[in-house]
Amino acid sequence: MSFSTPRFRRVLLKVSGEALMGNRQYGLDVDMVERVAGEIRSVQSMGVQVCLVIGGGNIFRGISGAATGMERATADYMGMLATVMNALAMQSALERIGVATRVQSAIPMSSICEPYIRRRAVRHMEKGRVVIFAAGTGNPFFTTDTAAALRAVEMGCDALLKGTQVDGVYTADPKKDPRAERYDSLGYLEVLSRDLKVMDASAITLARDNNIPIVVFNLHHAGGFAEVMLGRGLFTIITNEA
Ligand code: UDP
Numbered sequence: 001m002s003f004s005t006p007r008f009r010r011v012l013l014k015v016s017g018e019a020l021m022g023n024r025q026y027g028l029d030v031d032m033v034e035r036v037a038g039e040i041r042s043v044q045s046m047g048v049q050v051c052l053v054i055g056g057g058n059i060f061r062g063i064s065g066a067a068t069g070m071e072r073a074t075a076d077y078m079g080m081l082a083t084v085m086n087a088l089a090m091q092s093a094l095e096r097i098g099v100a101t102r103v104q105s106a107i108p109m110s111s112i113c114e115p116y117i118r119r120r121a122v123r124h125m126e127k128g129r130v131v132i133f134a135a136g137t138g139n140p141f142f143t144t145d146t147a148a149a150l151r152a153v154e155m156g157c158d159a160l161l162k163g164t165q166v167d168g169v170y171t172a173d174p175k176k177d178p179r180a181e182r183y184d185s186l187g188y189l190e191v192l193s194r195d196l197k198v199m200d201a202s203a204i205t206l207a208r209d210n211n212i213p214i215v216v217f218n219l220h221h222a223g224g225f226a227e228v229m230l231g232r233g234l235f236t237i238i239t240n241e242a
Helices: 030-044 062-067 072-096 120-125 146-155 189-194 201-209 222-229
Strands: 010-015 049-054 103-107 129-135 160-164 186-187 214-218 235-239
Touching: 010 030, 010 103, 010 146, 030 049, 030 222, 049 072, 049 146, 062 072, 062 103, 072 103, 103 120, 129 235, 146 160, 146 201, 146 214, 160 222, 186 189, 189 201, 189 235, 214 222
Parallel strands: 010 049, 010 160, 049 129, 103 129, 160 214, 186 235
Antiparallel strands: 214 235
16 A cells, blocks of 8 residues: 555654675775765654664674684674664764754763663654664574664654565565565564564564564665655565564
């Protein structure tokens, strides 16, 4: 169904660290960060309140650190610090194109950004600022997917958007299996029972318990984020109803 005005009033966009890597093997691709910033600006200029959770997998993942013998919790803290770097890069790209932003970190870093304060974050959004949530949940053994679902619930978002490299959820990896088919809609339980790789199970469960739709779309498709807001283009929506 297509709409003439945005279907959501407030959304949280989860951007993985990998999405910011572009075609590189590691770190940030400046062009990619700028492109994503442009996508966010176009949705914000439609009057939608936008907040972001940025991953850190392009720099450091706790699980890889643990595999080298490092204590898992310590490695996870390093992963969370990586998300702060990405958040600052995104803040800089957004502000360069005139979008007011605030970064709030779940691990306080008062010289760099604000600490996470829920009511303050809501107020920023009401004032039209894009709030970027950094450092995940602030707890080891979690992921930024779970942080995204948690913040979406806390902020009272109407939807959790997951920008990926493909235009929705498929029966199999479309890059490996040419017969893979895309779902238009899915139920949370189907995602869990079929073990579809959308977000981790705790993120899906949190979204399900709080009835927040998850919309999976292609962040690499120019104008894709704005299209999804209008119910156009290709995406998969995950709700209780499917
Ligand atoms: N992380 C964590 N707790 C959180 C969020 C993230 O410990 O609440 C750590 C974890 O080590 C993870 C890393 O931060 O591997 C980077 O986040 P993630 O892998 O979710 O990033 P993405 O895959 O989205 O780029």
